[in-house]
Amino acid sequence: MISQSKIKLINSLSKKKYRDINQLFIAEGEKLVSDLSDSSIHIKWLFASKQWIEDHSSIIADEITECEESQLKKITQLKTPSPVIAICSIPDQKIQNLDIDKDLTLALDDIQDPGNLGTIIRLADWFGIKNIVCSQNTADAYNPKVIQATMGAIARVNLFYTDLELFLKQAREKNNSIYGTFLDGEDIYRKELNSCGIIVMGNEGKGISSKIESLVSDKLLIPSFSTNPIHSESLNVSTATAITLSEFRRRF
């Protein structure tokens, strides 16, 4: 049984305000919960079917509650509840602990769409990018839609929400390379790229904002290969991130 007060609290976590107050997020689905339990993320409450608990005897959570499907239905954010729902602590990532000197770091300048953000986190995991620095106006990574779209990658990528302008300013002062894609950049396929640095991806509609653009040290262009004088003006931010990360990683 899940208490009424817990049901209320869990359902409130679909809203950012209550995730912030409680510093908790919801994760649903067998693969996702299994990935989270293999990570440093702390599972506070776990609600699952009898069968699931029997099959996952090694799972660690502060509290494990066996539930009938009718109970899981009361806390699910999905149309059909999965056999397991975990309530996890939002990791307390401190930007001052982030080391940007030894690897690539991804920075997001106001990415708005939860699907795009989830896809970008999944890409970061695939390309071995451990850290993503997000502007304060980037969509919340602990939104259930983002969590689902990461397909488990949220368990392995660290997210830092901070003043992106200040962060990049300090990085520039320490001579870190700051890359971004623009329509007037240099051909990414021909340009020399560093194995370390920060790659900034911009907002879906507006691209990289002008105050962030002024901090970019290396403007890149993903060239179009269309022979048609009229062609698409830009790429979707997830696909642009995919191409950029692929290009950086394939060199080293």
Place this chain on the structure above:
Amino acid sequence: MISQSKIKLINSLSKKKYRDINQLFIAEGEKLVSDLSDSSIHIKWLFASKQWIEDHSSIIADEITECEESQLKKITQLKTPSPVIAICSIPDQKIQNLDIDKDLTLALDDIQDPGNLGTIIRLADWFGIKNIVCSQNTADAYNPKVIQATMGAIARVNLFYTDLELFLKQAREKNNSIYGTFLDGEDIYRKELNSCGIIVMGNEGKGISSKIESLVSDKLLIPSFSTNPIHSESLNVSTATAITLSEFRRRF
């Protein structure tokens, strides 16, 4: 004024059944309609505000109707209607006219999500891929959600819906290279790639089906760069398409 019978017909076009019967699709938005009018696509009816018609005096359509916003609201598929809505003929693409010997062709094996399909069409346009061959079970490219996600690229990419297995069988018999991405393929970054051939992308959940896999001549792998023993098992199909097309085009 738009007649009641036209309003009924136009609204029915949100369903594939009625698009097929009427061989028409809806396109909304200034950029999209402008892109379509610059392409070979035939605009049958155009409904637009007085201002829009004055600003686009060169636009060609069988019939142009000046509308108040209240009229546009009756036929829009969006929350807020754009100042222009076009009803266009679905191009009659015949697979036997498709020449696959001189360039790359994209083939889609049961892509289901309209957002993914639209993003893939937009990528094809960016990378100068003129033709996409879709299995019969691929989402309908003339679905309003797909049209919107292409951001105008639907005007410049030819789509062929056909028996994909038969099409690939015939292509193999003529010694065309058929590429596909798999977890047991060869590293795409190191493998020799042809400037011509067919690139197959698979279904979101199941990947490339076994009957199509048996027709692939060159299995490719987009390698993961994660150092974590547990990492994402796959990439989203749009991002995998982005990386694959980027890798083919950058070589030539």
